[in-house]
Amino acid sequence: QQQVKQSPQSLIVQKGGISIINCAYENTAFDYFPWYQQFPGKGPALLIAIRPDVSEKKEGRFTISFNKSAKQFSLHIMDSQPGDSATYFCAARTVEYGNKLVFGAGTILRVKS
Amino acid sequence: DGGITQSPKYLFRKEGQNVTLSCEQNLNHDAMYWYRQDPGQGLRLIYYSQIVNDFQKGDIAEGYSVSREKKESFPLTVTSAQKNPTAFYLCASNQGNSPLHFGNGTRLTVT
DSSP states (O other): OOOEEEEOSEEEEETTSOEEEEEEEOOTTOOBEEEEEEOTTSOOEEEEEEOTTOSEEEETTEEEEEETTTTEEEEEESSOOGGGOEEEEEEEEOGGGTTOEEEOOOEEEEEEO | OOOEEEEOSEEEEOTTOOEEEEEEEOSOOSEEEEEEEOTTSOEEEEEEEEETTEEEEOTTOTTEEEOOSBTTBOOEEEOTTOSOOOEEEEEEEESTTSOOEEOOOEEEEEO
16 A cells, blocks of 8 residues: 555656656555656755645646546656656655655656757 | 765675664754665665654664664664665655655665
8 A cells, every 4th residue: 555656667758858757556645746856876856746636736847747536646847858867756645654755666767869 | 055964975895794874964854764775666764763862663674773862863774684785875854744855875885
């Protein structure tokens, strides 16, 4: 139940294209869904986050789409740039798990110029 | 600048030796966490501490130990009982429900 399944494991996108990373969960008690971005040799940093009472949140080129009934959420990166090449982690949190984050396995994104 | 400092960045040890990874934060956060990162497995929680002098096991605590004697410090010891210690270790902190703030990690190699 305390799992978040993330796909794909890796993704190659052309510069200017759209990158899409998907996550799915089972526990309906999850109430906070962040995405983290990690560059090589660095720690992850919060990119964008959403709560289940909204279906979409956009910050610049980054958008989270949330489908509560399907228990899925996804990250869309519009106009992908080589500087977006990084590992992306989805995560989820619930008070049932002491508000600690449960992370997906990560997606390695490479944007080709 | 406020942040989390993990040291050293790279650490090499022989099998059978204990090793301690340092984590210091100047964010005045109450909670601190240790995660282990392996390729294709995401971030797995080892130990966490929500207040000084108190800590709890995470999902993969076996073979690890921690202490929290000061608010700003949360060292992790990888003991010889940890069967597969080679990994990238990340320390994080937060306050209440604020987002996790991560350090830049320590890459431990045990041979």
